[in-house]
Structures are given as structure tokens and as C-alpha cells.
Amino acid sequence: MFGIPPQALFGQLLLGLINGAFYAMLSLGLAVIFGLLNIINFAHGAQYMMGAFAAWFLLTHAGLGYWWALILAPLAVGLLGILLERTMLRRLYHLDHLYGLLLTFGLALVIQGLFQNQYGSSGQPYLIPAELQGGRNLGFMVLPNYRAWVVVLSLAVCLATWYVIERTKLGAYLRAATENPTLVRAFGVNVPRMITLTYGFGVGLAALAGVLAAPIYQVSPLMGADLIIVVFAVVVIGGMGSIMGAIVTGFALGLVEGLTKVFYPEASKTVIFVIMAVVLLLKPAGLFGRAS
Amino acid sequence: MVIARILGLLAVVLVAAPAHAQITGNVIKIGVLNDQSRLYADITGQGSVLAARMAVEDAGGKVAGAPVEVVFADHQDKPDVGSSIVRQWIDRDGVDAVVDVPTSSVALAVSGVVREKNKVFLISGAASSDLSGKACSPNSVHWTYDTWALANGTGNAVVKAGGDTWFFLTADYAFGHALERDTSAVVKANGGKVLGAVRHPLETSDFSSFLLQAQASKAKVIGLANAGGDTINAIKQAAEFGIVKGGQKLAGLLIFITDIHSLGLKTAQGLQLTESFYWDLNDQTRAWSKKFAERHGGKMPTMVQAGVYAAVTHYLKALAQTKSDADGKAVVAKMKEMPTDDPLFGKGTVRADGRKIHPMYLFEVKAPEASKGPWDYYKMVRQIPAAEAFRPLDQGGCELVKK
Numbered sequence: 080m081f082g083i084p085p086q087a088l089f090g091q092l093l094l095g096l097i098n099g100a101f102y103a104m105l106s107l108g109l110a111v112i113f114g115l116l117n118i119i120n121f122a123h124g125a126q127y128m129m130g131a132f133a134a135w136f137l138l139t140h141a142g143l144g145y146w147w148a149l150i151l152a153p154l155a156v157g158l159l160g161i162l163l164e165r166t167m168l169r170r171l172y173h174l175d176h177l178y179g180l181l182l183t184f185g186l187a188l189v190i191q192g193l194f195q196n197q198y199g200s201s202g203q204p205y206l207i208p209a210e211l212q213g214g215r216n217l218g219f220m221v222l223p224n225y226r227a228w229v230v231v232l233s234l235a236v237c238l239a240t241w242y243v244i245e246r247t248k249l250g251a252y253l254r255a256a257t258e259n260p261t262l263v264r265a266f267g268v269n270v271p272r273m274i275t276l277t278y279g280f281g282v283g284l285a286a287l288a289g290v291l292a293a294p295i296y297q298v299s300p301l302m303g304a305d306l307i308i309v310v311f312a313v314v315v316i317g318g319m320g321s322i323m324g325a326i327v328t329g330f331a332l333g334l335v336e337g338l339t340k341v342f343y344p345e346a347s348k349t350v351i352f353v354i355m356a357v358v359l360l361l362k363p364a365g366l367f368g369r370a371s
Numbered sequence: 372m373v374i375a376r377i378l379g380l381l382a383v384v385l386v387a388a389p390a391h392a393q394i395t396g397n398v399i400k401i402g403v404l405n406d407q408s409r410l411y412a413d414i415t416g417q418g419s420v421l422a423a424r425m426a427v428e429d430a431g432g433k434v435a436g437a438p439v440e441v442v443f444a445d446h447q448d449k450p451d452v453g454s455s456i457v458r459q460w461i462d463r464d465g466v467d468a469v470v471d472v473p474t475s476s477v478a479l480a481v482s483g484v485v486r487e488k489n490k491v492f493l494i495s496g497a498a499s500s501d502l503s504g505k506a507c508s509p510n511s512v513h514w515t516y517d518t519w520a521l522a523n524g525t526g527n528a529v530v531k532a533g534g535d536t537w538f539f540l541t542a543d544y545a546f547g548h549a550l551e552r553d554t555s556a557v558v559k560a561n562g563g564k565v566l567g568a569v570r571h572p573l574e575t576s577d578f579s580s581f582l583l584q585a586q587a588s589k590a591k592v593i594g595l596a597n598a599g600g601d602t603i604n605a606i607k608q609a610a611e612f613g614i615v616k617g618g619q620k621l622a623g624l625l626i627f628i629t630d631i632h633s634l635g636l637k638t639a640q641g642l643q644l645t646e647s648f649y650w651d652l653n654d655q656t657r658a659w660s661k662k663f664a665e666r667h668g669g670k671m672p673t674m675v676q677a678g679v680y681a682a683v684t685h686y687l688k689a690l691a692q693t694k695s696d697a698d699g700k701a702v703v704a705k706m707k708e709m710p711t712d713d714p715l716f717g718k719g720t721v722r723a724d725g726r727k728i729h730p731m732y733l734f735e736v737k738a739p740e741a742s743k744g745p746w747d748y749y750k751m752v753r754q755i756p757a758a759e760a761f762r763p764l765d766q767g768g769c770e771l772v773k774k
Contacts, residue, residue, distance in 0.1 A: 087587050094579045199670070200412040201600060204635035207611065214613050220583055223611045295611065296576050297603055297633060301409065305576055340571075340580035345543050347580075348572040 086219035091337045097226045099333020100233040101288055105306065106313040106325040107237050108284035111244070114320035115257050115277050118168055119176055121184035123310065124303030125191055126282045129156045130289025132194065135203050135298045145208035145294070152290045153283035160282030164275050187303070194300035202297025229291050236287065237326045244322055253277060312355045318368020328366060393695035394437035395465060401427070401683060402466040404453060404481065405473050405496055407445035410574055410600035413629040415473045415496045418667055418676040419443075423470055425663065426683035434687050435694045442466065448473075448573065450480035457481050461488045467696045468493055468686055471679050475499035475546035479506055486510045490699040493686055495678035498598075498625060499549040503726040504767030510699045512685075512706055514727045515678030516647045518546070519762040521624050522553035524645025524731050524755055529592055529622045530561040537622075538590035539568035540581050540605055542597035550596040550624050566590045571597070578605045582612050591620060598625045603634055610638055627673045631748050636739040639748075647731050647760075648674035648715055649749055655714035664746075671746045681713040682727075719757065724769035731760040 105127060112120045133155050134148035143151065163186070171178045207225045214223040244250040253273060256263040260270045289302075296302055313332050317324030332351055339350040346353075358366060403423050405415035420443045427439045442464070446453035453472065460466035461484070469485055472478040473496025482502065485492040492511040494502055500519040502511065537558050541547040547570070555565045566588045569581045582605070585593045593614065595602050602623055609621055623630075626644040650660035650671045659680075663672045672680075689705040690696060703725070711719045711727065719729040734749035742748060764772055 084587075087583070090583050090587075091580055094583065097579070098577055195408065195412070199629070199633075200408070200410060200416070201414075201603060201629055201633040204633065204638065206635075206637065214611075221586075221613050221617070223613070225611065226579075295608065297600065297607065299600065301600070302576065305574060337580055341584070344569050344571055344581065348575070 088341070090220035091341045092334060093220065093222065094226075095334035095337025096330060097230050097333070098336060099330035100230045101292060101306070101329075102310060102313050102333050103237050103326045103329025104233045104284060104288040104291075105310040106317065106329045107240055107322065108281040108288075109310065109314050110317070110320055110322055110325035111240065111284070112278060112281035113314070114322065115253055116168075116274055117172070117176060117257070118179040118183070118278070120278075120281065121180055121307070122163075122187045122190070123183075123282075123285050124305075124307030125187040126156055126160065126285040126303070127289040127292070127306065128194065128300060128303035129159070129190065130286025131205070131293040131296075131298045131302060132198075132203075132289075133286065134290045134293045135205055138205065139203075145290075148290050148293075149287070153286040156286035156289075157279040157283030161275055161279040163282075164278040168278065169271075169275075187307070191300050191304055198300060200299065200301055202299030202302075205293040205298050207294040225294060229295075232291065233288070236284070237329075240284070241322050241326060309351055312351045314365075316351075316355050316358045316365055318365025321365065321367040321369075324365060324367025393697065394435055395467070395697055397437055398465070399434055399437050399439045399468075399687075399690065399696055400460075400464065400466045401439065401441050401468050401470055401686075402457070402460045402464075403441060403443040403470050403679065404446050404456060404460075404477075405443075405471045406448055407443070409448055411448065411473045411496070411598065413633070413670075414599055414627045414673050415471055415675050417443075418663075418670065418672060419471045419496070419679045421663065421667055422672065422676040422680040423683050425659075425666075426680045426687065430684065430687040434690045439687065446472070446474070446477050448477065450477045453477035454480040454484050457484045458488075461485075461490055467491060467699075468683075470683060471496045471675065473497055473675065474544075475502070475549065476544045478502060479545060482506060482508050482511055485699070488699075491686065491702050493679075493682040495682055496675045497546070499545050500553055500762060500767065501545070501549055503722075503724045504762070504769055507724045507767070507769035507771055509725075509771060510703055511725045512682060512703060512721055512727060513725050514682040515674050516645075516731065517726070517761070518550040518553045518624075520647070520731050520755075520760050521550060521645050522557045523760070524733050525622055525624055525643055526554045526557040526594075527561065528643055528733050528752065529620065530558055530563045534592035534620050534622070535561070535563035536590045537563060537565050537592045537594050538585045538588040539565070539594045539596050540578065540585060541568050541570050542573050542601055543570040544573055546598070547596045551594070554594055554596065554624055568596075571601070573601070575601060576604055578608045579612065581605075582609055582614060586612065586614060586617065586619065591618075592622050593619055594622045594624055596624050599627070599630065602626055603630050606634060606642070607638060627675070628671060628746070628748060629673055631736055632670075632746065636737060636742055636748065639736045640738045642736045643733060643752065644736070645731055645733055645755075646674045646749075647729060648672075648677040649732065649734065649751075650746065651749070652732075659714050669745075677715045681711070681715050684713050685709070685711050685721075722764055724764060724767055724772050726761055726764075726767075728757050728761055730757045731755040 133152035137143040211225040214221040317328035468491040478497030500517040503513045707721045716729045733752040
């Protein structure tokens, strides 16, 4: 097709899927936070970067490797998120979305600036854990074991999150609390605590994506800023706040981007925004969004 | 009392002014323009500002009776941002010389502005060989390195070692294109073949698709015509896809010591690269670099930062001769007339096309076991003599050469 051998095409599709896994996980966190808290969490990129740095800290200062980081880094960054929600975000819920956006955007700039001041811009090394090094020859490409692991893990996390929010009692409480907090509180549910934990969970998802990214990219203060705009485009295309929308468009846009890298690589950074523009023209609420 | 004081001050000003009437605004201002926040910030950034300050301090802080001041700004790798800063600097703030300016696209834009305003442009960070070729200017000196020198350093060595088929991963802007062009020429001149190239946007974090295309091309060598964070990510991910294990070789055409520091020797070992400066070359470079690192959080200087120091040093020497900063062309002409001599690059010259001439070095990155301490990263493979290191004067197409 178009002079590209089918084997190479499959390879690119697979790679697109892998990138899509990152987009999906990050946009899922954003969608959860927006859907349940109505906060446009611009600090998400910085929190993703902090996740990667937490993994690096654990390795270089505590001697704890990748598998520990997978658990500890999201917990630590999630706790920071909870602190942030308790001390700052909480005061903004009754105001317009814009205030939350500006606050988190400002925080992201501050956090990124502090890290850059301390660690420079070219990043810190983080190696792939020994158990996942190497790759498998699929015939049309070498699939690095680590990348396969990333897809499996993020698919599992995405689906589990979707299941909890859409199919369990806890998820039902959460969704109800966003519609009518007073009523839910009347049933004896501690709504503020639920919201705090939800934010912490969303931030933890970002940090987990950061840990997954650390062995592939450099652990760099800029990694979040590079990604956050794309991820926001993914969320907008999928429909703000739609959980399934975030997951599906995350993977789909990874694929589209991967294909663009084959056919017209120069456009691979812009193609997502072109799609965003088209989708907004045709379906302003996004592909999976409900018009309010 | 007050009146007397004002009169006194006036007298001082009136008496002082004629003493350095030739220095506009009674101060020499050097503007360091580079990337302070993005992917080239470690290569240039605050380190270049420090290098310029050290050059000024070593010159005694004053030239031709006027104090020398260093200012800096962030061009964010954007040509429009860079040229508007330079316009403001020259028109409003009285900046006499613009220094560094990594990102060739920005440097080409800035070069136009500096020429129009007849100031001085000391290029250290930008690499495109067009800056002393088709786009040369009587107001510019291109100091540290260029794409032709890199291509001939690393490219030559790799082709001669048997790497005769190439595929390029090229950053899609002026610098990447120039580096790909210059390296392709070297490959072909040595009987090699270029099988293809893929152009990626600046600041790409994921190189897997491009690496896969390079792998599919079956080329013996994958040439990385990019820099900074882009090169780092490409090298790191090439390891992941088993490119080197599969028999293909990576040739990083522009790699800085900060890139190696950030990759770690485990990933970077064995890479060959071309630089014009390394902190551990000789006693003089070691002494200066130690002073630099003490003030820069323990980080050793890149060749770009060293080039900023040397270029500013030579500029100030030329100013001490001309005793005037009003005519940028005249100052640059003086810089070309005087032989250069500084602790970092040794003795050299500035050619008619603005190209600074000095030796280049081909290094190989040490294995972790061979490194004796922090920043001990390179083993010298070959010194490329000054006469061979840069493009011959008559081949660049610079208008200043024809006469």
C-alpha cells in the first residue's frame, strides 16, 4: 500500500498502539479528574514527569528498582496530589473551570522550572529492568519486550479504571456525587473525601505512566510539557470527561500518529491537532462526549 | 550643597565622556542569545552566559576604557522570537555583539538582523555550514564547529571503517538539512551510498517509527542528523530495538558531552563523535574547565560554551585595537586580521568567510569500566588538523571570498 510493504505497515501500527498506550493512560487520568471534579488538570504533565523522576530517585538514592517504583512512585506523587487538592484545588470548586486550569497550569510551570533548575534539560538515564530487556523477532519487526509490557499493563489499568467507574457501586457513588453532591451526602457518603481520593488516583495514574515512560525516554523535566498538549487534544477529541472516549481515542490517535510517521513524518507532531480541529467542527462535544 | 553636587556630577560626565567617545553608550554590551529552557538548554543555556562572563572577567571587565556588560535571553528555538529579541537589544538596549545562538534556523535569522544594524555576531552554538557559506556575512564569525566539519570528522571515519551504506534520521530544520547534505557528500565522495532519509520534527520524543524505517532500509550505518534531546532519545531507543545488536551502526553526527553525561556510559559506550573541544585535552583546558565547573554546578563545559568564551575573548581583543564599537564590520575585519590565541582552542585564525579555523577531534566514548571519574568520557581516536577540519575557503560559495 502506497509503496510501503505490508510488513513495515504492521510494524508501524504496533508502534502506534504502544504510543497510544501512553496517550490513553494519561488522558484517562485527565478524564477521571475532569469528569468527577470538573478540574482541568493542567498539572498532569508535570505529575507524569514527577512519576518518572520518582522512579529515578528511588533507583539512585534508595537503590529500589523498577518494580518498586511501579508501586511507590504513583503512591508518592498521588499523595502530593492529595495535598494539592486539600490545600488549593478545594477552594476553586465553586468557581469557573478557568480558575482550576490557571492554577494547575501555573503549578506545572513552577514544578517544571524547579526540576529543570536542579537537573538540567537533557535528562537522567534510566535503564530498562533486566527482566524486560531484549526483544522478540516477530518477522516484520523486533518487538522490544519492554514495549509489549507497557501495552499490556496500560490496557489492564485503563480497563480496570473504566470498570470501577462505570460498573461498580463505588463508581456509581462517584458519578452520583458529581451530579448531586448534596443528595449523595444525605445518604451518608463522605463526598469531599471521595473527591480528594479521586484526584489522588488521577494523579497517581499520571505518575504510573511516568514510571512506564522512564526507561523509554530520558527522565527529563521537559517530558511532561512535551506530552501534555497532545494529551489534551486526545481528551478533547474523545470528549471531555468521557472515560471510554479517553481510552479509545488515546489508542486510536497513537495509531494515526504512527501511520503519519511513515507517510509524511514531518507532520507527525501536528496531525493530532488537525484531527482535533476537524472533530470540533463536526462534533463539538467530542467523539464520545455528551452535549450538555 | 545639592547644586554643587549636581554640578560636580555634570563635570565628571562631561570630562569622562570624551575619553571613550568611540564606545557607544559608554558601555560594551554583549548579548548571549540561546536556548534557556528547552532541548538545547544544557548544551548552551546558562553555561554559555557564564562562559561569556568569564571571558569578560579575564579581560579585566573593561575594554578601551568602557565597562563590558553581559546580558542574555531565551530564543526558545524560534527564529521569530530570536530576531525580535536581537532587534530590541540593538535598537533599545545598545547591545554591540550577539553571541552563541544555537539552532541554525534562529542563527540565520539573527545574522540578517545583525548585518542590517552593522553589529557583531559571534556564532558558537549554531552548526549550519551555510553560516560561513551561502549565508556568510561581514558581521559574523562562526567559531566552534559546523556541519561540514562534523560530517568530515565522524562521517569520514565511519565510512573508512567500512560503513558505506547510510540512512539518515534528520531533524527537520536548517541544521538537520545542512548536516544531512554535508554528510551525504562525504559518504558519496568515499564511494558510499545513501539509501534514504527520514525527516522528523524538532523535539520528537518517540523515535521508534523512524528507527524501524532505518532498520528496514538495511543500511549499515544510521546517521543521526539531529542534536540534544533528539539524539539522546534516538540513541536510547535504538538500543531498545536491538539496532546495534542486529549489525547496524549508529553514527551520532553531533553529540555533546552533556548528552553523553545524560545518556550514561552504559548506553553511550563506543559511539564515535567529533568535537572541537574537550575539557580533558591539556593543562590549559583542564584548568579553565575546572573553574567553569565550580561555578556551574559541577558540570563540565560543552564545546559550544568553550567557543563562547574564546569568541568573546577574541572580540574584546579586537575592540581593544579598534577602540570603537560603532562599526561592527570594522571590528569583525579586525578579528580576521589578528591571529587568535586562547587557552581553549590554542592558536588559530579567522578566515575571510568568517570561519574560525582550529583542529577538530574524533573521540570515542569510553566503556564504563574505562572511565576513571565523573566526566571522564572520551578517548581520542584522531586529531583532525586545522587545515583538514573545515571546508576549503573556495567551496562554500561565500560572497566575501570572491572579491
